[in-house]
Amino acid sequence: xxxxxxxxxxxxxxxxxxxxxxxxxxxxxxxxxxxxxxxxxxxxxxxxxxxxxxxxxxxxxxxxxxxxxxxxxxxxxxxxxxxxxxxxxxxxxxxxxxxxxxxxxxxxxxxxxxxxxxxxxxxxxxxxxxxxxxxxx
Numbered sequence: 592x593x594x595x596x597x598x599x600x601x602x603x604x605x606x607x608x609x610x611x612x613x614x615x616x617x618x619x620x621x622x623x624x625x626x627x628x629x630x631x632x633x634x635x636x637x638x639x640x641x642x643x644x645x646x647x648x649x650x651x652x653x654x655x656x657x658x659x660x661x662x663x664x665x666x667x668x669x670x671x672x673x674x675x676x677x678x679x680x681x682x683x684x685x686x687x688x689x690x691x692x693x694x695x696x697x698x699x700x701x702x703x704x705x706x707x708x709x710x711x712x713x714x715x716x717x718x719x720x721x722x723x724x725x726x727x728x
Contacts, residue, residue, distance in 0.1 A: 611669060613662035615713040617689050618654060622711040625651045625686045629713065637663060637679040637717060655684075655713065662717045682718040686711050 592600070618625065628651040632640040637659065644656035659681070667674055692708040 608669075610716060611662060611666040611718065612714060612716040613658050613665055614715075615654060615658045617710050618651075618713060619708070619710050620651055620654075621709040622686050622688045624649070625655075625711050625713060628652050628655050629684045629686050632659075632681055633684050635681055636677060636720075637674070637681065638676055640681055655715070658713060658715050659717075662715050666717050666719075678719055678721075679717045680720055681715065683716040684714070686713050688712075 628644070628647065628649050631647070631652075632643055632655065635643070640659060641656060644652045644659065663674055663679060666679060689710040689712050691710070694706040694708060695703040696706050698704045
C-alpha cells in the first residue's frame with residue numbers, strides 16, 4: 592500500500608471511531624419498499640422510532656427495528672455506558688440497491704417473462720443529541 596493510500600485509510604479509520612452505525616446487507620426486499628420505512632424514521636429520536644417501527648404493519652419495519660437496536664448497542668459499546676432516554680437520534684439512514692436475481696416465469700405460447708427479485712443494503716447512523724447541538728453552533 593502506498594503512503595498516500597495508507598494515510599487516507601488511517602484518516603477514515605479515525606473518523607469511523609466517532610461514528611455509530613449498523614449495516615444490513617442483502618435484504619431480499621425491493622429498495623423502494625425499504626425506503627418507505629426508512630423515510631418514516633429518518634431524523635427521529637431513537638425511542639420514538641422504535642415505537643413507530645414496532646407497530647408498523649410493513650415487513651421492512653421489523654428488519655429496520657432490529658438494525659436500529661444493533662446501532663444503539665454499537666453506540667453503547669463504544670461509549671461504555673447505557674443510552675439514556677431522549678439522548679440518541681437517527682442522524683442518517685439510507686437504502687442502496689444490491690444485486691438483482693433474474694428469473695424466468697413461463698408465459699403463454701412458449702414465451703418467458705423476466706422476473707426481477709431485487710435486494711438492498713441499509714445503513715443506519717445514530718448520534719447523540721448533544722453533538723447535534725454542538726455541530727449547529
